[in-house]
């Protein structure tokens with residue numbers, strides 16, 4: 001690469017590369033951008049010049065300028081060039097209907113080569129087969145692709161819509177700190193060590209949950225923020241260690257008012273991609289979702305529904321399965337083959353439901369492996385219980401022995417997965433349909449069978465329903481939370497709750513969660529203090545900005561709507577983060593220590609001293625600390641002490657190490 005480069009000088013673009021039309025004919029224009037494609041037809045060289053708006057065909061004709069043509073011979077894809085020339089209407093046979101600018105081209109009079117480019121590792125085009133790893137390593141090139149341009153520009157407009165809409169409704173955008181304290185919120189925190197306070201850490205927020213509640217206590221009435229959140233989780237396929245939330249909170253909330261604000265926001269957002277959203281969104285109780293859809297984020301875009309049914313008492317003697325079982329009618333699938341049914345059974349087994357059967361409603365007598373044990377009338381009754389019609393298949397799912405409530409939850413989950421599996425197989429998921437639904441009335445607590453204790457299903461600041469307050473201590477399983485999730489096509493795109501604003505109720509909830517007064521104080525002290533100073537009733541929601549944008553853009557991964565995402569193993573391929581740091585930085589942060597050691601002159605054992613930093617040639621204004629050989633009893637001065645230190649001694653005969661001073 002040794003092309004002579006030109007200077008841009010004071011030249012200004014007159015148009016973008018996607019703008020020129022017939023009506024610009026005979027105008028002199030100056031365009032600049034990247035060379036998308038170069039076609040050398042010998043006497044003529046064509047360049048497709050690209051910027052974020054589109055492409056324009058440039059003609060380099062030696063009859064117009066020999067210099068331009070000479071330069072064009074040197075040019076390759078992704079070179080940055082500027083072109084001055086005249087817009088001409090293309091001859092009828094050469095119009096390119098694929099291109100918005102396809103009716104015109106620019107006859108170059110001047111060609112400025114502003115920068116050269118190495119051959120990119122993959123072609124810059126909308127659809128790509130390049131591995132995601134390579135795309136992420138060269139993200140700056142990947143971002144030039146029209147698809148990424150559209151996705152991120154859509155995201156920008158979505159953010160604008162969010163700000164305008166919430167502003168109209170009196171919400172104030174207020175920033176909350178990224179460097180805060182670690183509070184247990186479910187996932188692991190990212191920690192930031194403190195240089196000034198060794199041994200102490202800031203935590204990056206998993207969400208601004210407590211801060212947004214504090215803003216309500218602080219009298220801001222309505223708050224929002226498009227905010228980054230951080231979770232150090234083992235990443236599942238479509239999670240990011242940092243992600244963006246549209247965080248919303250309001251004082252004196254009525255759930256219906258909040259729902260209406262959010263539904264109107266969704267209406268405006270999806271209008272950006274020409275989708276008409278129907279309001280109001282349906283609402284479904286958590287229990288109903290679990291029964292019918294086997295999910296707390298039900299995909300309601302197709303009509304398959306499970307129903308909990310119980311076998312008659314005498315049937316239970318012949319079929320060993322815990323009650324109730326689940327039954328689902330699959331319309332028109334009575335022709336399902338043996339191997340299809342075997343596959344379904346395998347799937348459900350792997351999901352934890354170990355009892356599987358079916359009924360084929362074909363003629364007057366339904367066919368089922370259960371007929372032999374239960375008899376035809378009982379099988380027919382089962383089919384009737386889910387209103388099966390001739391031609392239908394009825395699937396039955398259960399667990400052989402249910403030792404705990406967990407088992408039934410597993411059955412629900414398995415039924416939900418199976419439902420989605422069948423919908424995919426039978427192609428019941430219609431592209432281009434948008435099924436919003438609010439899931440409400442979540443249980444307040446989940447019982448952790450392993451830990452034998454209750455955990456908050458949302459978070460510990462979620463308010464119980466007012467009518468359930470007296471059941472908090474007596475029947476916590478029955479208490480419903482004032483929590484809600486917003487679900488779109490089976491994806492949870494938001495979740496929130498009305499919060500606890502009274503200290504007495506917060507204390508009772510902590511108690512159910514097994515947190516003592518002291519433990520609660522230790523973890524959330526600052527927040528509990530704030531609750532004592534006139535906290536208004538408040539509540540809110542957090543929407544997943546990344547997920548919403550991915551759905552709007554028609555992308556299945558949120559990485560496609562994030563400019564610089566990390567891989568599923570939390571690595572930034574481009575800048576190679578996380579990365580090592582200079583040892584000096586670790587010392588400054590108090591994260592590594594220096595060691596020195598040697599034999600103990602007294603007993604023949606060994607010493608190891610651990611220092612925060614070793615003072616080199618410094619002198620102590622106080623008496624240096626000492627340690628004593630535990631065998632011989634002789635003192636030894638810790639000479640090179642500076643900051644925190646520790647000492648270990650190894651016994652000369654037993655060779656056991658003894659920590660004489662823990663590093664601190």
Ligand SMILES: [Zn+2]
Nearest residue numbers: 600603605629
């Ligand atoms: Zn010793």
